[in-house]
Amino acid sequence: MNCTEFSEQVTALTAGAMPEASRDEYLAHAKVCAGCDAALRGRRATLAMERLPVEQPPAGLFERIATDVTRSRPQRGTSRSFWTGAAFGGAVAASLLAIVLMLGVFELPADQPQTVAAFYVSADEPRMMHVAIEVDRALPGAEISILLTGNVEVQGFGSRRELNWSDNLDAGINKLSLPLIASGEGGGQMVVRLSHPDSEQLFVIDLPLDS
Amino acid sequence: MSEHDSAKSRFTSLVQEHFSALYGAARRLTSSPSDAEDLVQDVCLKAFESIDELERIEFRRAWLLKVLYHKFVDRRREISRSPVDQADTGADSFEPEQIARSEIRPDEQLDQDARIAQITRAMGILNKDDCSLLALHDIEGYSLDELQQLTGLNTGTIKSRLYRTRSKLGRLLSSEALQQPILKVVGGKE
Numbered sequence: 001m002n003c004t005e006f007s008e009q010v011t012a013l014t015a016g017a018m019p020e021a022s023r024d025e026y027l028a029h030a031k032v033c034a035g036c037d038a039a040l041r042g043r044r045a046t047l048a049m050e051r052l053p054v055e056q057p058p059a060g061l062f063e064r065i066a067t068d069v070t071r072s073r074p075q076r077g078t079s080r081s082f083w084t085g086a087a088f089g090g091a092v093a094a095s096l097l098a099i100v101l102m103l104g105v106f107e108l109p110a111d112q113p114q115t116v117a118a119f120y121v122s123a124d125e126p127r128m129m130h131v132a133i134e135v136d137r138a139l140p141g142a143e144i145s146i147l148l149t150g151n152v153e154v155q156g157f158g159s160r161r162e163l164n165w166s167d168n169l170d171a172g173i174n175k176l177s178l179p180l181i182a183s184g185e186g187g188g189q190m191v192v193r194l195s196h197p198d199s200e201q202l203f204v205i206d207l208p209l210d211s
Numbered sequence: 212m213s214e215h216d217s218a219k220s221r222f223t224s225l226v227q228e229h230f231s232a233l234y235g236a237a238r239r240l241t242s243s244p245s246d247a248e249d250l251v252q253d254v255c256l257k258a259f260e261s262i263d264e265l266e267r268i269e270f271r272r273a274w275l276l277k278v279l280y281h282k283f284v285d286r287r288r289e290i291s292r293s294p295v296d297q298a299d300t301g302a303d304s305f306e307p308e309q310i311a312r313s314e315i316r317p318d319e320q321l322d323q324d325a326r327i328a329q330i331t332r333a334m335g336i337l338n339k340d341d342c343s344l345l346a347l348h349d350i351e352g353y354s355l356d357e358l359q360q361l362t363g364l365n366t367g368t369i370k371s372r373l374y375r376t377r378s379k380l381g382r383l384l385s386s387e388a389l390q391q392p393i394l395k396v397v398g399g400k401e
Binding site: 007008010011035036038040045046049050054055056057058061062065066067068124125155156 | 218219222234248255330352380383
């Protein structure tokens with residue numbers, strides 16, 4: 001049994017179309033092979049999707065869409081509110097590492113960035129970096145910027161190197177979750193800039209590639 | 212016949228016979244009929260913009276489904292930027308009559324819905340081409356030979372990519388973030 005054979009038969013395995021003896025042999029291989037074990041889970045997932053009931057489109061939907069798209073810009077049925085504040089949510093594989101930025105409310109000058117931590121990124125999957133920002137009083141309307149260097153991206157933002165938003169920071173700990181993924185060799189760095197009418201502070205987080 | 216009527220007629224002749232398959236695929240991937248309609252509308256817009264190419268394509272349905280899975284990944288990435296993950300809340304997906312029709316108990320239905328939501332979230336993280344290749348083969352039932360003709364890749368490459376993508380999907384489904392509900396972001400005091 002090798003991975004190629006397993007790959008060839010994974011559909012038969014998940015569909016129950018395999019003799020019991022062979023099935024046991026394949027499952028035994030998956031127990032000792034992480035790649036094939038993951039492939040088996042992946043195939044079970046696609047099988048679950050395949051087996052979902054197929055719904056028919058509502059009457060008149062094709063006619064309406066055909067009219068829209070061939071006439072002009074289509075009118076969307078719904079509109080989505082994309083990222084409007086400091087929000088990153090959703091579908092990301094996680095590697096949990098909390099980096100706590102202990103702030104005495106920006107008492108350091110902005111031209112002296114601090115390297116606070118390192119977070120290992122992967123090219124295989126996005127990893128969630130949790131940054132805890134602690135401030136000793138509420139900071140309404142704080143400006144937050146993320147600047148990326150090197151071969152690291154915020155998942156879902158492609159090659160964008162800078163992201164900015166404003167938000168109200170509460171006194172105490174505020175959490176920022178960033179899904180990061182390596183886009184090439186060498187990793188990179190992230191500069192977090194926090195600014196408020198009173199002051200500004202920079203923090204640098206090293207983002208080495210997890211080899 | 213007006214210019215619009217002519218364009219619509221041409222579009223209809225190419226797309227209408229595949230529309231049910233497109234909608235069915237979209238509905239599997241989305242938590243609500245309105246999201247599915249948005250998704251197929253995106254596909255139809257792309258089809259209309261590429262109508263000359265579409266006319267020349269032999270495997271028209273596969274081409275349309277491939278576009279659909281690409282658009283699905285795009286949309287999942289957009290949703291992942293939103294403060295509210297609608298797939299998690301299910302706020303617009305509750306349909307009592309659908310549950311009543313189902314033979315599955317409501318608690319089992321919820322488990323299945325959660326499982327499907329996890330799978331679609333994980334699929335949305337995949338590379339677009341990998342996602343569409345895997346979906347066309349594993350979900351839509353296209354053979355390796357058909358995929359070879361559609362993509363121009365040899366079957367060895369297709370098999371290898373299917374294996375890698377299934378493995379990645381399996382790893383994503385095991386990862387912690389996909390087991391959790393909406394991630395909390397800036398502003399919350401802990």
